[in-house]
Amino acid sequence: MSTRRRDFLAATGAAAAEGNLHAQDSHGHDHQAVPSDPALRVKALESLLVEKGLVDPAALDALIDTFEHKVGPRNGARVVARAWVDPAYKQRLLAGAAPAIAELGYSSQHGEHMVVLENGPKVHNLVVCTLCSCYPWPVLGLPPVWYKSAAYRSRAVIDPRGVMREFGLELPEDVEVRVWDSTAELRYLVLPERPAGTANLSEDQLAALVTRDAMVGVAKVTAASGGQA
Amino acid sequence: MFAEPWQAQAFALAVKLSEQGHFTWKEWAETLAAELKAAEDRGQPDDGSRYYEHWLAALERLVTGRGLADRPALLARKDAWADAYRHTPHGKPVVLNVVLNRDAPPDTSL
Structure with a gap:
């Protein structure tokens, strides 16, 4: 024992x-x-x-x-920061997430497929698991309570903007919202937009801004965010 | 992350049994989803705080369904643990053989 x-x-x-x-x-x-x-x-x-x-x-x-x-949203934050500073890495990440994530030492033993979804000025991605609680463990750890709640699981698909508003995220009408339903075999990580005013930050400083909520898609990364993941 | 230690143990049991091939993770997700759906159908939509109770129910369903242990054995073992707690003096580690040898004097070497 x-x-x-x-x-x-x-x-x-x-x-x-x-x-x-x-x-x-x-x-x-x-x-x-x-x-x-x-x-x-x-x-x-x-x-x-x-x-x-x-x-x-x-x-x-x-x-x-x-x-x-050892596993938690800090892993995902390092993946995001690397993608922001290294265009070649970002390309590899979007082309095949699992191997690119494994480059940083984070891998899954379950062999499920990972997809990274890139946010942009006109596209915002939101991740949910409507049936249970599938979640990208190697990069985000275990999901927060709200991700597992019946309310989030059902409403994220029906009313994504309403859900995001409750998290304090109001998106302009001309931004397309894409909702992704995770499964046991397919998990998603959102690559948020790099915030303005961060050109001088190091990769580590950038990683510190990236929150769990931003990587699920219920928040954006701002130059003042971070520290809560 | 885990509100109580049993939640961590239940989490790890499911992951390890799946890794060892007793069920696929897809089968796991389907079983867990069925438990969550059943709770909603009973009018008990989960706010996330009772999530690991559903997780445990799914685990019991798969463990018994795959013949890894049967329901009577699980119930008997649960009772044995409850008994072990009732018969272990405060401050002593609770071990199952306290119950199995209930008539014997308590092992004070612990």
């Missing part, structure tokens, strides 16, 4: 102990409160599958660690 798994159990125990103030049994023994129903179901699944040799607990821990600490 790795340190992380002990942490998980300890954390569960600590949470349980808090609830226990109200749940001590009649003998006054300080036993642990029972975790939530979903937590118990996951423990049942995991312990049975581990016993059968179907999953390796260390591999589960490594995967969780990757998603909690």
